[in-house]
Amino acid sequence: MVTCKETRAVIIALHKKGFTGTDIAASKIAPKPTIYQVIKNFKESGSIVVKNASGRPRKSSKRQDRLLKLIQLRVRGTTSTELAQEWQQAGVSASALTVRRRLLEEGLVSRRAAKKPLLFRKNIRDRLIFCKRYRDWTAEDWGKVIFSEESPFRLFGASGKKLVRRRQGERYHQSCVMPTVKHPETIHVWGCFSAKGVGSLTILPKNTAMNKEWYQHILREQLLPTIQEQFGDEQCLFQHDGAPCHKAKVITKWLGEQNIDILGPWPGNSPDLNPIENLWSILKRRVDKQKPTNSDKLQALIMQEWAAISQDVAQKLIDIMPGWIAEVLKKKGQHYKYSLLPSTSCNCQ
The missing domain is CATH 1.10.10 (Arc Repressor Mutant, subunit A)
Incomplete structure (x- = not known):
């Protein structure tokens, strides 16, 4: 029962004059149950003041x-x-x-833990060194970098959760399940891109592991044509991470002989600093949406959808690099939510 002090005073005044609860309710000053409760409380306590209910005592201090x-x-x-x-x-x-x-x-909410690469002290230190080195770079500066990486694509291996709307009893209906297989066939690809658009993409032969021989072959056959096509004689930098085959002496020597300058040194366990990670996510969503049923279709879709990624999408991913650098510095080298930074609305669907 919630009534103001003035209303309770009027009810009791009318009650004292001999009006019944029904008579008072006719004036619509308050609901009938409330009027009877006010009168009852007055008879018991002799006051119109409502005492706060004690409720169940709190179990903890x-x-x-x-x-x-x-x-x-x-x-x-x-x-x-x-x-x-x-x-x-x-x-x-x-x-x-x-x-x-x-x-x-206390503001502690239960949520699914985010999956991120483990950061050791050295990783955090290297991330801070890298971000401090490039903290003043503009989007135009980052536009002179070619980013690269390898990524796996799995048949029937759509990552993350899939949401469906279903009726009762349809949990296992064919249209409401996400098919999985025990050992999905995996295709490994290497790609590169810059603000000028996507570059070359190559699919490694089945059961082929990336090693220094294969990597040098890819750089010669895929990276060099991309640099020539996108930059010509302009100065550019090449980014790759610290994978063993990337740091091999033969690779370092070959890049020097080709006069290819390297961005870095690149900090370990830092996919959140490489915009090609977002590009892979876009590509995988587009490929998964078409539900390839065999390896040949998967490979064809990967190449088709990669070629369909616009220069505008590539530019937007490069434009958010200064924001990512600032976020890592703000987080003192720790992880951050790199796909949804402020003022970086990127409609990359």
Whole structure:
């Protein structure tokens, strides 16, 4: 029952004059149940003041709540049931539901853990060194870089979750499931791109591992034509990560002989600094959407959709590089949500 003090005073004044609850309700000053409750409270307490209900006493003190928060922050993956058991050792007997409520009050929400490459101290230090070195680069500066990387494509291997709308009983309907196979066929590709658009893309032969011999072959047959086509005699930089075959002496020597300058040194475990990661995501979504059923169709779709990626998409991915660098510096070398930075709306569908 929620009534203001003035309304309760009027109800009691009318009651004292002999008006019944029904008579008072006829004036529509308040609902009939409320009027009867106000009169009842007045008869019991002799006052129009409504006492606050005591409710169920809280099971934990503020100090105990802070302790629960510290326990959770110490090991983020601890479940609410496990926390309830630890909390009990501190003298608080509470259910897992109560634990979740207390943590929500503290702003700790349960979410699926993000999957990111493990960053050791050296990785963090190298990321900071790299970002400080290029912190003043503009999108125009980054436009002179050719980014490259290898990536796997799996048949029936769409990554992430697939959302469907279904009726009751349709969970296993063919149109509502995402097909998987135990050992999906995997195709490995190498590609490169710059702000001028996508460059060459090559599919490695089946059961072929990338080694220094294959890598030199790819650089000669794929990278050199891309540099010539996109930059001609203009100065450009080439980016590749620190994979063993990339750092091989024969590769370093060959790149020097071709007068190809390298961006870097590139920090390890840092796919979030390479815009080609986003390009792979775009390509995989487009390919998965067409549901290839065999290896030949998968390869054909990879080449087809790669060629269909516009220069505008490539430019937008390069334009967000200064923002990524700033975010890593802001996070002191740690991971960040690199696909959705402010002021980088990129409609890359």
